[in-house]
Amino acid sequence: MDKLTTDYNDLNEDQIKKIEKYASYSLSFQEIITKLKLNGPQFFKYLNNNPDLEQKLRNLKETPKIDAKITLALKLADHDKPDLALKVLERIAKDTYSPQQNIKAEVDTNVTINSLIPTPEGNNATD
Secondary structure, three states: OOOOOOOOOOOOOHHHHHHHHOOOOOOOOOHHHOOOOOOOOHHHHHHHHHHHHHHHHHHHOOHHHHHHHHHHHHHHHOOOHHHHHHHHHHHHHHHHHHHOOOOOOOOOOOOOOOHOOOOOOOOEEOO
């Protein structure tokens, strides 16, 4: 695997292809630097001098999210995926479709043990 060193001026074509490949996997710049064992400051300096490459990498990083949205939309369009449709609704419309509902209740904090114990007369002990 090619390594960038502090004395490079340009990335070679193979290095750029590897960087683009990992960007398309939605890796952050730091993760790409780590994976390819690049020199971080020099990598960012190169990107600053090549804004078109930086924008291309940022666009590539969005590819997995875009592909997932398209796949989801196509699967929902099949109309035979009710479970998938419900899962999507559970996430985007939680208040209506989520199986976990938020329930609010008020609790009387003045309750005592004696007030809960019935007496022989049928009344509570404190009544």
